Amino acid sequence: MMTRAQRAAEDERYRTWKGPYRPYDIIKEGTIAITVIAILVVVLAVFFSSPDERAVTVKQWARTMPVNFLQTAAGELDGTTETAIYGPPYNNYPNDVSKDSGAYDGLDDYTQHLWFIHLQAWLGVAHPINTAQDFVINPLRTMPQQPALQAAIDRYQAAPARQQQAWTVAYTSALNKAQLTASGAVSLPSGSYGPVSEMLGELLTFARAGGLDGAILNSSQLYQTDYTKALMFLADGNALAARAQAEHLLGNQWGMMNETGSYPGQVWLWLYTFWYQIRPFSTSTNADIDVMAIMTVLSLGLVLIPFIPGIRDIPRRIPLYRVIWRNHYRSLS
Amino acid sequence: MAAIFNLNHPASYIHWLFIDVSVSNVLVVVVMFAVFAAAILLPFPHGHSNSAKEDQ
Numbered sequence: 001m002m003t004r005a006q007r008a009a010e011d012e013r014y015r016t017w018k019g020p021y022r023p024y025d026i027i028k029e030g031t032i033a034i035t036v037i038a039i040l041v042v043v044l045a046v047f048f049s050s051p052d053e054r055a056v057t058v059k060q061w062a063r064t065m066p067v068n069f070l071q072t073a074a075g076e077l078d079g080t081t082e083t084a085i086y087g088p089p090y091n092n093y094p095n096d097v098s099k100d101s102g103a104y105d106g107l108d109d110y111t112q113h114l115w116f117i118h119l120q121a122w123l124g125v126a127h128p129i130n131t132a133q134d135f136v137i138n139p140l141r142t143m144p145q146q147p148a149l150q151a152a153i154d155r156y157q158a159a160p161a162r163q164q165q166a167w168t169v170a171y172t173s174a175l176n177k178a179q180l181t182a183s184g185a186v187s188l189p190s191g192s193y194g195p196v197s198e199m200l201g202e203l204l205t206f207a208r209a210g211g212l213d214g215a216i217l218n219s220s221q222l223y224q225t226d227y228t229k230a231l232m233f234l235a236d237g238n239a240l241a242a243r244a245q246a247e248h249l250l251g252n253q254w255g256m257m258n259e260t261g262s263y264p265g266q267v268w269l270w271l272y273t274f275w276y277q278i279r280p281f282s283t284s285t286n287a288d289i290d291v292m293a294i295m296t297v298l299s300l301g302l303v304l305i306p307f308i309p310g311i312r313d314i315p316r317r318i319p320l321y322r323v324i325w326r327n328h329y330r331s332l333s
Numbered sequence: 334m335a336a337i338f339n340l341n342h343p344a345s346y347i348h349w350l351f352i353d354v355s356v357s358n359v360l361v362v363v364v365m366f367a368v369f370a371a372a373i374l375l376p377f378p379h380g381h382s383n384s385a386k387e388d389q
Contacts, residue, residue: 248353261343262355263357265357277352
């Protein structure tokens with residue numbers, strides 16, 4: 001074990017190098033490294049190709065899980081889905097009363113926060129989504145030559161909120177008794193659904209034909225690059241979650257570090273996804289910001305290793321460098 | 334064009350307590366450790382005597 005004085009003497013001795021120098025061509029080494037990696041990429045691509053999963057679409061969801069599609073659409077209409085109550089950045093949750101301190105502070109309990117850091121609320125509604133308008137009413141309004149449908153939408157929009165909710169609740173309850181006919185149509189028992197039955201029936205037909213995928217993405221941009229709305233709509237239903245679960249991509253399946261198929265994934269994210277597997281994070285509504293805070297502290301620890309007593313002494317206690325430079329140390333002894 | 338080894342099929346997973354890792358991820362970790370060990374243990378290029386002389 002070196003004493004403090006010996007260590008200081010060693011540091012002083014190496015402060016100015018008095019030994020010989022050897023040439024080192026970093027350009028040559030970099031070129032070799034890039035060439036080897038490029039060859040490796042091409043060879044691995046030839047042998048293993050790359051993940052090639054088909055995209056999940058609303059059309060596919062409406063065709064394979066029509067009842068779940070209708071349940072989700074009814075939820076979007078009356079604002080009870082996960083997207084509808086998510087809060088920022090998609091919307092302001094209507095119940096904006098905090099119970100954290102027992103006093104109103106303008107921040108609801110559904111936004112993630114840590115102590116006084118209310119990141120989710122501070123960043124605000126950057127990507128507004130009105131689930132009833134964006135996922136149901138606006139796409140239905142794009143369907144031409146359907147006067148009965150347009151009249152149904154007008155009737156729904158003109159009705160008081162309590163009446164709208166009564167229709168969607170009755171419709172959602174009836175979906176639990178829905179039957180699929182031989183033609184694939186959804187048959188419901190008769191009830192007081194108002195215009196909701198016609199609206200959502202047409203939405204299902206539209207979705208099955210593939211029109212809803214485009215209608216939800218409708219924007220003024222020439223090239224569509226923002227798929228947030230379609231993804232949020234899909235995520236409110238069961239189709240996306242079922243696919244993700246089958247591919248081991250859910251958050252509680254260490255999904256952050258997995259890839260589709262049998263391809264290796266992002267192994268280096270193991271520590272991020274690890275926290276989501278254990279309590280209290282696995283059951284916390286604040287898990288994201290909690291994990292972010294832990295990883296920030298750990299990353300700072302990594303950066304500050306040279307200044308942390310004990311940790312910075314590990315190379316002295318476990319002299320692995322002596323194995324790497326064994327010829328040098330052998331020649332000294 | 335199809336790959337020589339098709340990996341677009343369901344993966345195998347290793348479960349241990351709450352840990353759930355795919356076999357392909359485990360293989361990547363093993364390869365990383367092997368490369369790390371090789372980087373430490375393999376001699377520097379240009380031969381033993383040359384590097385010993387230059388290091389002095």
